[in-house]
Amino acid sequence: MKKNEQYTVECLSLTDLGAGVCKVDGQVVYVYDFLPGEQADIRIIKTYSKYAIGKVVALHKKSEARTDPVCPVAKRCGGCQMQSVRYEAQCGFKNKWMRDLFKDGDVRPILPAKEPLFYRNKAQFPVSVQNGQVEMGFYRPRSNTIVDTTQCWIQSRPINEIFAWIKTHLSIAQAEALRHVMIRVSSQTGEAQVVWIGRENIGLDDLTARMVERFPAIQSVVFNENRRADNVILGETYTVLHGRDWIEERCMGNRVKLHFKAFFQVDPAQMEALYQTAIDLADFQGDETCVELYAGTGTIGMAMAGHVKEVVGVEIVPEAVENANENVRWNGLENCRYVCQDATAFVGEYAGACDVLVVDPPRKGMSEEGICHIEKLDPEKIIYISCNPKTLRRDVERLAQSGYRCEIIQPVDMFPYTTGIECVARIVKERE
Numbered sequence: 099m100k101k102n103e104q105y106t107v108e109c110l111s112l113t114d115l116g117a118g119v120c121k122v123d124g125q126v127v128y129v130y131d132f133l134p135g136e137q138a139d140i141r142i143i144k145t146y147s148k149y150a151i152g153k154v155v156a157l158h159k160k161s162e163a164r165t166d167p168v169c170p171v172a173k174r175c176g177g178c179q180m181q182s183v184r185y186e187a188q189c190g191f192k193n194k195w196m197r198d199l200f201k202d203g204d205v206r207p208i209l210p211a212k213e214p215l216f217y218r219n220k221a222q223f224p225v226s227v228q229n230g231q232v233e234m235g236f237y238r239p240r241s242n243t244i245v246d247t248t249q250c251w252i253q254s255r256p257i258n259e260i261f262a263w264i265k266t267h268l269s270i271a272q273a274e275a276l277r278h279v280m281i282r283v284s285s286q287t288g289e290a291q292v293v294w295i296g297r298e299n300i301g302l303d304d305l306t307a308r309m310v311e312r313f314p315a316i317q318s319v320v321f322n323e324n325r326r327a328d329n330v331i332l333g334e335t336y337t338v339l340h341g342r343d344w345i346e347e348r349c350m351g352n353r354v355k356l357h358f359k360a361f362f363q364v365d366p367a368q369m370e371a372l373y374q375t376a377i378d379l380a381d382f383q384g385d386e387t388c389v390e391l392y393a394g395t396g397t398i399g400m401a402m403a404g405h406v407k408e409v410v411g412v413e414i415v416p417e418a419v420e421n422a423n424e425n426v427r428w429n430g431l432e433n434c435r436y437v438c439q440d441a442t443a444f445v446g447e448y449a450g451a452c453d454v455l456v457v458d459p460p461r462k463g464m465s466e467e468g469i470c471h472i473e474k475l476d477p478e479k480i481i482y483i484s485c486n487p488k489t490l491r492r493d494v495e496r497l498a499q500s501g502y503r504c505e506i507i508q509p510v511d512m513f514p515y516t517t518g519i520e521c522v523a524r525i526v527k528e529r530e
């Protein structure tokens with residue numbers, strides 16, 4: 099197979115990154131925007147030793163799963179990989195990927211989102227200047243080129259309104275000194291936050307004053323200095339330009355103080371479905387000590403507080419831990435406390451009780467060392483919340499070596515129109 103050659107092929111399956119799989123002379127070709135059962139002429143655009151990448155040049159047979167993307171820049175933007183797939187079919191593909199990954203596991207059908215568009219409560223828009231114009235949007239797939247846009251179909255409407263205003267009011271000099279603009283809006287309190295991220299604050303105080311006048315719901319505006327050359331979005335130091343460095347959120351009926359550096363689930367409606375599933379799978383009896391690793395602002399532990407004797411939570415971001423302890427006070431909960439520590443170090447040192455362990459690590463999953471320490475903690479149950487089914491499977495396999503069996507996996511569609519899958523697993527200790 100050579101670059102620019104054309105073939106007529108049928109798509110055999112869809113990878114969990116959203117690429118159609120077909121074969122030419124027995125060799126795998128990955129083709130984006132090509133769905134199982136479809137037939138097309140494809141052109142080879144890149145070859146590697148074991149596979150090639152192709153592009154559809156003429157689609158001859160369409161899948162019933164196909165629909166027209168709602169977003170006009172869907173084919174260029176790397177934000178959504180499933181814009182050409184009907185929503186029910188997206189859930190069908192996610193169910194298949196989960197069943198393929200956990201072959202012998204009890205994987206329940208994914209909980210679909212009631213509102214699969216305009217759901218996200220946080221966006222980090224890259225900013226640049228091209229041909230004398232301010233560009234803001236999202237990156238092309240596997241690139242640092244911005245696909246300029248005026249709205250995003252998976253961001254909430256208030257985020258889109260603030261984004262559109264910023265885009266038309268940022269000067270060239272301001273845009274050149276910025277790298278990202280982060281916008282976060284609570285769907286429950288309506289409070290909004292804007293974080294200017296870049297090397298220099300050029301007249302952002304004045305722009306902020308005008309923006310806040312236009313959008314009174316903005317309670318927090320921050321300039322975050324980031325002069326790094328890598329991909330890390332947030333820098334260390336910051337100045338509050340308006341209001342505070344946090345906004346007020348809600349989660350499962352609890353008030354949540356949320357610092358701009360702290361994590362919060364991106365789909366608020368599905369977050370509640372996720373947490374309720376975690377509570378149901380934990381099947382608490384009321385007298386348990388629950389240890390919560392990777393706790394963020396304490397949202398899960400606080401939701402569980404009424405079902406258990408006590409919650410001890412651990413989180414590495416100091417601002418999030420401060421929020422978590424403040425949130426416990428705000429909500430009058432007397433049985434939760436949060437400490438700032440690396441989760442692996444914490445489980446290595448912790449000598450208290452642990453009947454139920456709740457973990458919600460970042461995409462890379464738990465550390466191997468952390469999993470080894472779990473054997474010493476000896477919880478009856480582990481409720482593992484994961485935004486990366488592949489690392490969940492790896493960790494489930496590691497936990498099996500310490501006598502834990504994964505009983506149920508419940509996927510939740512937290513990221514419609516993308517290939518992302520969130521899930522909760524109930525893992526139990528096998529006692530003889």
Ligand SMILES: C[S@@+](CC[C@H](N)C(=O)[O-])C[C@H]1O[C@@H](n2cnc3c(N)ncnc32)[C@H](O)[C@@H]1O
Binds near residue numbers: 363393397398413485
């Ligand atoms: C997926 S978020 C979950 C947060 C929270 N459970 C929630 O639902 O909002 C993962 C959290 O783990 C924290 N984290 C990352 N690495 C960590 C580590 N080594 N030790 C403790 N916490 C860590 C992150 O700061 C983040 O708040």
